[in-house]
Amino acid sequence: MNPQALEIVWLSLKVAVACVAISLPPGVLCGWLLARSSFRGKVLLDGILHLPLVLPPVVTGYLLLMLLGQRGPVGMLLEQVGIQVAFDWKGAVLASAVVAFPLLLRSVRSSIENVDPRLESAARTLGAGRIRAFSTVTLRMALPGVFVGGLLSFARSLGEFGATITFVSNIPGQTRTLPLAIYTFINQPGGDRAALGLVLLSIALSLAALAASEVLTRRVRRG
Amino acid sequence: MADFLQVRAIKHLGPFTLDVDIRCPYLVTALFGPSGAGKSTLLGMVAGLMDPDEGEIVIGDRVVFSSARKIRVPPEARGIGCVFQDGLLFPHLSVLQNLHYGYDLLSPGDRRLDPEDVIDLLDLGPRLAHRPRQLSGGERQRVALGRALLRSPDLLTLDEPLAALDPGLKNRILPYLRSIRDTLGLPMLCVSHSVGDILQLTGQVVILSDGKCVTQGDFFDVAHHETVVPLLGDYGFENVLQVQVSSNDPDAGLTRVAYEDQVIKVPLCDRPVGDRLFIGIRANDIILSRTEPEGLSLRNALQGRVGEVRRAGAVSMVSVDVGKRLLVEVTPEAVVELGLKEGERVFCLVKTHSIRIGPSVAPDRT
Missing domain, CATH: 2.40.50.100 (RNA polymerase II/Efflux pump adaptor protein, barrel-sandwich hybrid domain)
Known part of the structure; x- marks a missing residue:
């Protein structure tokens, strides 16, 4: 593998892993909220969280740019504390996390819904506090669903194009992930070979992720 | 006699209102009532899984809920062992892990029972490595019972512990419940709709109907109550x-048993003399x-x-x-x-x- 391809794969993996890592905690929290609690505005929250699933990714990217870009309201706040996400690999992470979030959420939510809530009550009567009862019973039993959600999020991040290119552009070494690199090579005269190499790499990565998730899920099911 | 449990509670659930004032001075109290009478609601409130709108719950001498005094002890701190109707064993844990769930959460000084003893008492030794789905109905109930006991509770609540079991299995669980009563002296509140089953454990009953406590006391004193009779159903009281087996007579097809100072002839059963x-x-x-x-x-x-x-x-x-x-x-x-x-x-x-x-x-x- 040439150094350039290596850099692209490394960046893509870094972005995808970071995407899963930052999505999991809010994903589990929101999944639990939507599955187990009722509150005012639940339908609205559900709708907002699912929006990236139905919006064109370019629109999501543009909204992120307006919010978090250097002149966006949140972006200016972040800049004051020295964080810049636009046109940076962290921005690519954010873009794919937002786009992939509904996939993770749906999987986590339905796996939590499948756990009998009375099991958590049983754990409480046995002396477990709220958080322990949730983590040792509900979350533990929902783990296969959480893994599947994580895999979906990882895969979506590897494939993310529209939101990323709109939000953080196509900067080599910073935001040029696999799909953006393939797109770039295809548009270059004589870039077909390089593009094909990346396409094959992309397929291999996806298959590896699938296999890893399958192994993990089986291990969890066996306990 | 001090009460093991006192519940004075009002709870509105949609159109249903539970309004009870119950005292349980006896070691084992049975809670009877038709479905929808509020039995499970009552157990839920005692366990702390649901709060009364108004009232007070006292376990032993400890106030675990009081609306007037703004006391609300969370379920994990109430010291109640609950045996749920369908067991509610943790499906992802082995029998041994299920039994240890509550036990492991206790500080060593609060552990009043030894897991080995409970496993022996309930005959669970050969099943420890199994998952709940691999167990029979009776075994599942025994694990649920053991899990609740190992939490070293001050009060054991049982929600229809025998309902899901066929008669043969009931006859195997009841002795365990009796030995818990007799050897551990643990107060129990037991929901049941079967009079025959529960009278093998206790004669003290609380009768709920439509959210109200109709009557409470010795079953023989309340059995004639007009709300109790329908509860007995087609089977009747x-x-x-x-009794004690005095002789078996296979030729006559009967077994003689002694009851007080009289003899009763019952269908031939292969129980040893003296049993x-x-x-x-x-x-x-x-x-x-x-x-x-x-x-x-x-x-x-x-x-x-x-x-x-x-x-x-x-x-x-x-x-x-x-x-x-x-x-x-x-x-x-x-x-x-x-x-x-x-x-x-x-x-x-x-x-x-x-x-x-x-x-x-x-x-x-x-």
Whole structure:
């Protein structure tokens, strides 16, 4: 593998892993909220969280740019504390996390819904506090669903194009992930070979992720 | 006597209102009532899984809920062992891990029971590595019981622990419950809809109907209550007697058992002589006679004196003192014709084959 391809794969993996890592905690929290609690505005929250699933990714990217870009309201706040996400690999992470979030959420939510809530009550009567009862019973039993959600999020991040290119552009070494690199090579005269190499790499990565998730899920099911 | 449990609570759930004031001074209290009476709501409030809108719950001498004093002890700190109707075992854990769930959360000083002892008591040794889905219904209930016991509770609540079990399994669980009562002295609140089952554990009942406590006390005192009679269902009221096998007679097809100082002939059962067991006789399977019968195929005539006679709906319930109390269901007309009054001598006639053989009194370790 040439150094350039290596850099692209490394960046893509870094972005995808970071995407899963930052999505999991809010994903589990929101999944639990939507599955187990009722509150005012639940339908609205559900709708907002699912929006990236139905919006064109370019629109999501543009909204992120307006919010978090250097002149966006949140972006200016972040800049004051020295964080810049636009046109940076962290921005690519954010873009794919937002786009992939509904996939993770749906999987986590339905796996939590499948756990009998009375099991958590049983754990409480046995002396477990709220958080322990949730983590040792509900979350533990929902783990296969959480893994599947994580895999979906990882895969979506590897494939993310529209939101990323709109939000953080196509900067080599910073935001040029696999799909953006393939797109770039295809548009270059004589870039077909390089593009094909990346396409094959992309397929291999996806298959590896699938296999890893399958192994993990089986291990969890066996306990 | 100090109460093991006091519940004074009002709870509105949609159109349903639970409004009860209950005291349980006896070690084991049975909670009866038709479905929808509020039994599970009551247990949920005692366990802390649901709060009364108003009221006070005291376990032993500890106030665990008081709306007036703004006390609300969370379920994990109430020290209650709950056995749920369908067990609610953790499916992702082994039997051993299920048993240890509550035990491991206790500080060592609070552990009053040894897991080994509970595993022995409930005969769970061979099943420890299994998952709940690999167990039979009776085994699952025993694990649920063990898990609740190992949490070292101050009170054990059981929600229809026998409902899901067939009669053979019931007869295997009941001895365990009795040995918990007798060897551990643990207060229990047990929801049941089967009178025959629960009387093998306790005679103290609280009767709920439509969110209200209709009556509470000794079952024989409340059995004639108009709200209690329908609860007995088609099966009717069953007297549960503790007897001892005195001889087996395979040729005659019967077993003789001693009850107080009388002999009862029951269907042949392969229990050893000296074995103590329960038998069940339904109140409407007993015929009353003023004279000792002759020339009848009936095998059993228990002598006794009439205690109370009470009208319960379309029938009369006569309690007869045959050493202990036996409830007999007769028509109100018979009460008049036989002149059944308190203190009168009567014979209770029972066909051998209408007697149900119950479980042994001592825990059955087969």
